[in-house]
Amino acid sequence: MRAATIHAPFDVRLSEVPDPVIEKPTDAVVKIVAGCICGSDLWPYRGENAITPGSRIGHEMVGLVEEIGADVRTVRPGDFVVVPFVASDGTCPNCLAGYQSVCQNIVGIGGGQHDGGQGEYARIPWADGTLVATPEVPDDELVPSLLTLSDVMGTGWHAARSARVRAGDTVVVVGDGAVGLCGVLAAVRMGAERVVALSRHEPRQKIARDFGATHIVAERGDAARDAILELTDGVGADAVLECVGTDQSFRTAFAIARAGATVGFVGIPHGVEVPARTMFSRNIGLAGGVAPTRAYLPELMKDVLTGAIEPGLVFDQELPLADVADGYKSMHERRAIKTLLRP
Amino acid sequence: MRAATIHAPFDVRLSEVPDPVIEKPTDAVVKIVAGCICGSDLWPYRGENAITPGSRIGHEMVGLVEEIGADVRTVRPGDFVVVPFVASDGTCPNCLAGYQSVCQNIVGIGGGQHDGGQGEYARIPWADGTLVATPEVPDDELVPSLLTLSDVMGTGWHAARSARVRAGDTVVVVGDGAVGLCGVLAAVRMGAERVVALSRHEPRQKIARDFGATHIVAERGDAARDAILELTDGVGADAVLECVGTDQSFRTAFAIARAGATVGFVGIPHGVEVPARTMFSRNIGLAGGVAPTRAYLPELMKDVLTGAIEPGLVFDQELPLADVADGYKSMHERRAIKTLLRP
Known part of the structure; x- marks a missing residue:
């Protein structure tokens, strides 16, 4: 064959x-x-x-x-x-x-x-x-x-489950690859009220919207964090789906998570330094892995x-x-x- | 005054x-x-x-x-x-x-x-x-x-809550300070079936037992891991309470957690490198912080x-x-x- x-x-x-x-x-x-x-x-x-x-x-x-x-x-x-x-x-x-x-x-x-x-x-x-x-x-x-x-859909679902998405939540998805897009769909399906896709690529933004994303944030890094904090009155997201696996994407994920939130991660970590002190001081959890x-x-x-x-x-x-x-x-x-x- | x-x-x-x-x-x-x-x-x-x-x-x-x-x-x-x-x-x-x-x-x-x-x-x-x-x-x-x-009791409780201790679980508590001992008590109160205290100090072992610990493991590092894996038929603990905050205690905590478990941490991390790849490959979560x-x-x-x-x-x-x-x-x-x- x-x-x-x-x-x-x-x-x-x-x-x-x-x-x-x-x-x-x-x-x-x-x-x-x-x-x-x-x-x-x-x-x-x-x-x-x-x-x-x-x-x-x-x-x-x-x-x-x-x-x-x-x-x-x-x-x-x-x-x-x-x-x-x-x-x-x-x-x-x-x-x-x-x-x-x-x-x-x-x-x-x-x-x-x-x-x-x-x-x-x-x-x-x-x-x-x-x-x-x-x-x-x-x-x-x-x-x-x-x-x-x-x-890919099971993996996006795992990100959302690991992040403990609940009905009514504000959820941010970091990563606009196919897994991130499926993460958007998963969060919407789980009843999230606001689902924010971080994406600067128009075709991916469109799919995110088709999947039910309510907000698109095209900024990255500090600017992305500022946009999410503005959207959430400075509180941060109820759940964050990390669907990339780089150190920068992890930094963004923790920076936008509210106190007590969980970052659900499904991107294989490459060179990631998990910010244990930030997690500790703000009670942010990390869960996920191979879906x-x-x-x-x-x-x-x-x-x-x-x-x-x-x-x-x-x-x-x-x-x-x-x-x-x-x-x-x-x-x-x-x-x-x-x-x-x-x- | x-x-x-x-x-x-x-x-x-x-x-x-x-x-x-x-x-x-x-x-x-x-x-x-x-x-x-x-x-x-x-x-x-x-x-x-x-x-x-x-x-x-x-x-x-x-x-x-x-x-x-x-x-x-x-x-x-x-x-x-x-x-x-x-x-x-x-x-x-x-x-x-x-x-x-x-x-x-x-x-x-x-x-x-x-x-x-x-x-x-x-x-x-x-x-x-x-x-x-x-x-x-x-x-x-x-x-x-x-x-x-x-x-101290609220902090031990937070470790157990963060680790998502459930009735019937096998729980391991890393750290035999006052917080770790309260973590034992919390896990017992939450209905854990087996609660293992890692301790080599006889007076602390005694309090752990008074609080309901079913097992004491006096070993550390690899030997502690081996003891827990033997106790759990190679599967690992359902929940792990990290009540120390050092890199070694974190290593032990992740090494003894079963797939899908959460390490609840309440010891302020000092020089800890969170093992993101291990967490990913074995789906082990980390949650907790300032109680x-x-x-x-x-x-x-x-x-x-x-x-x-x-x-x-x-x-x-x-x-x-x-x-x-x-x-x-x-x-x-x-x-x-x-x-x-x-x-």
Whole structure:
């Protein structure tokens, strides 16, 4: 089959790789209906993470179950499934506590020689603990939104849950990438009264507004802080979603949080110095991490199927899998927010 | 009147200072029944914080209202009151949200020329927003427990609340000072099933057990982590109370927290590097800070008056105010856990 592989910075190719087969009785093989490119795929693409030449890449997908191992009970061939970005056994204490992203027997999707979401098929370990099937094969127009439940919408949701967004809150989302935009949608869905998106990019501002953002703040740093404090009579935001992961974005997040608020963070921290003294003096919490998208899938899938949310709007580019290299290029150059790939 | 002043490291004296008077209509003057020495008073005592010679020191007290300003409505002369360690207006957005320790018009108790708790009288700003009176003047044996509500018990409670302790949890308390011991008591009161105190000091272990600790771990660092992981089948603690504030104690706290747990911290961070990557990969939160003891006072006061808790057991030394210097010396030398002072 064909699947994306990375060979060097800026060198992603569609390669011939072995067809996946059931290796363990808890495996399933999924025929991929749609995959996509994640902001985090751009780190190796840009050479910011080490690359093992020839590694698979991509960890988001939806598809049809092709084959299942002997022990798989919850999905069957023909089911349309969303595949979270990590495979989890579903039975360890961390999974049972709703933190499948910290499963004691976690297996990555994509990377190394693990099948990823940018390909034709994928072997998925721990099928019962990982896959969530729709009640029936969905209409094609629902595919983008369902695909976001693999990672980006679940991650935005995790930011909002971690920040303890409540109905009536004023919420600020730091970061206007696809995850930040989904964070806006999550906060709105949780009943936030005012949702502020920090964004200076017009196309992203538009999606934020489509998702229900009530305010857009185009400033950054001190000016962004001042704008939020003005909006909140000097008190600060009830909840802040940190969806970037840089030291500057963390600084902004803590500077705009009100006393007692929680910063929910889902951007992998890069060179971040957490301001422990500020947290202490103002009682600001920090919570979040690798999103357990599997935990949120049933709830969010229902919301997508009923039309309550349409997170698929984050995709502003759709390409055939054969053009995967172009997809990376356009996301790297910020010509696309998020690129959907169809095998 | 007489009150404690600090002049240099290891030089605390009882000095003659001006009698407090009502300066603003929102003030009250309190005749101190009992004060005490806080672990945080030892920082300037040891020269770890800068000292302005002649500054007042001490921020915990209970007493009888002597006089009130014209605008004070909630207490009257003769009332027995607990004085939280900061004065808060009770009306700003932060106070209304239950974070009186981040009041927009906060006034410190003790320090500089502000009256403190180690003296005969004290002027307390924002009396209505700060003081909480008992229904009647309590029996003398309740005074130590009521005094802990000024700071140390409210702070231990805040650690447990911030760590989101729930009934049935396994909770670990890092730090066996008076605050850590009160954290044990708080976790037990909140229904934790197993409460582990990290302590190598026999007298503190005994109080921890009296407060309901089910396990004592005398090891530190890696050995402490191993002991907790063994106790929890490798999963880690459901909630961790960080009651020290050093980098090592933070490392221990994060190393023993289970996926999805929150580290509740109330020790002022000194040189702490918060492990953002560990928090991210294991979804461990951090919350806490300067405790809003005022917020917890009504609930904890009820618990003390009904005998549900007896946090006053943390006092293992009682001295007349005249011996305040001896009190500092014995706490500094760890001959006393916490010293109560009677004017």
